[in-house]
Amino acid sequence: MSADIPATYTAARPAATAEVSRQAWLVWLTSERRAARLTVETYGRDLAGFLGFLTRHLGAEPTLADLARLTPADFRGWLAEAAADNLSNATRAKKLSAVKSFLRYVERDHGIAVAAIGLVATPRARKPLPRALTxxxxxxxxxxxxxxxxxxxxxxxxxxxxxxxxxxxxxxxxxxxxxxxxxxxxxxxxxxxxxxxxxxxxxxxxxxxxxxxxxxxxxxxxxxxxxxxxxxxxxxxxxxxxxxxxxxxxxxxxxxxxxxxxxxxxxxxxxxxxxxxxxxxxxxxxxxxxxxxxxxxxxxxxxxxxxxxxxxxxxxxx
Missing domain, CATH: 1.10.443.10 (Intergrase catalytic core)
Incomplete structure (x- = not known):
């Protein structure tokens, strides 16, 4: 690292990939938040799926700057794709929660806010139908x-x-x-x-x-x-x-x-x-x-x- 480039600027440079931040976030969840291993694995898998969607959607691996430019329509497109894969509302809500948690981390540690996420409604879990007897x-x-x-x-x-x-x-x-x-x-x-x-x-x-x-x-x-x-x-x-x-x-x-x-x-x-x-x-x-x-x-x-x-x-x- 060059001595005349502040470390904070290096961490938040626009070219930083979202995948690098995902890996850092998982380490932070484990070491700082003491999250359970299964929780970390699930969050990591959910976020990897979201970033994979963005790679297909944007035509290239997303950077942190790309995240800041996302619109509500981008997030809804991701949720719609999950719905097309027959994922339940509860499952999609869980995945959206993981993404929101990651984006809060990005804003806190990199100073990059993704405003569009605040306009995305969480899928409502459908109540199970009453189970009657014969x-x-x-x-x-x-x-x-x-x-x-x-x-x-x-x-x-x-x-x-x-x-x-x-x-x-x-x-x-x-x-x-x-x-x-x-x-x-x-x-x-x-x-x-x-x-x-x-x-x-x-x-x-x-x-x-x-x-x-x-x-x-x-x-x-x-x-x-x-x-x-x-x-x-x-x-x-x-x-x-x-x-x-x-x-x-x-x-x-x-x-x-x-x-x-x-x-x-x-x-x-x-x-x-x-x-x-x-x-x-x-x-x-x-x-x-x-x-x-x-x-x-x-x-x-x-x-x-x-x-x-x-x-x-x-x-x-x-």
């Missing part, structure tokens, strides 16, 4: 869950609870927060008042079968106080959700049900099966207590996905 599996849980226990009271409790979850589309927390005075019993057509998220109350009709199962449970644990917990644990206190989840976990393994057979899957099944039978989407929204119709509309995608799966399995030309 009608047969959902019914089996609701009516046969009691087989997990040898105690009559626990059999009645679990059957009443899971029949209520599937029959009314309740969240497990909503069902376990019910008090004795709210028990839907035979001889009444009164709907169930449920306290949902955000303290919002909704009205849900109750199937006769759910009322029957509830009556069997109530008969075995009669409580004089209406504000006593409806579903009790072994120690006489309000049933813990973890205990209910454990019962279902045991049942699904004993009966070969899929791993996504959870209490919340019964709520998804409630909505999906209603939709398949022609129920109005607005009505399902009210029954589930969704604040936004867009949340409920996800179930239409589930129904379509299941229809396409059946078509692919069944059609001779599929």
């Amino acid at each position: 009608v047969i599996d959902a019914r089996a849980i609701a009516t046969e869950i009691g087989e997990v226990s040898d105690v009559a009271a626990l059999q009645a409790r679990d059957t009443a609870l899971f029949t209520l979850l599937y029959g009314c589309g309740l969240r497990i927390s909503e069902a376990l927060s019910l008090d004795r005075g709210q028990a839907p019993l035979p001889g009444s057509d009164a709907p169930l008042r449920v306290m949902g998220k955000g303290g919002k109350t909704r009205i849900v009709p109750v199937l006769p079968l759910a009322r029957e199962m509830m009556a069997r449970w109530v008969a075995l644990h009669w409580q004089p106080a209406g504000d006593a917990p409806l579903f009790l644990g072994a120690r006489g206190k309000r049933l813990d959700a973890a205990i209910a989840q454990k019962s279902l976990r045991t049942f699904r393994r004993q009966n070969g049900l899929p791993e996504h057979a959870t209490p919340h899957a019964l709520r998804h099944s409630f909505a999906t099966h209603l939709l398949a039978q022609g129920a109005d989407l607005r009505a399902i929204q009210d029954l589930l207590g969704h604040a936004s119709l867009s949340t409920t509309q996800r179930y239409t995608e589930v129904d379509t996905a299941q229809l396409m799966a059946v078509w692919r399995r069944s059609h001779p030309r599929a």
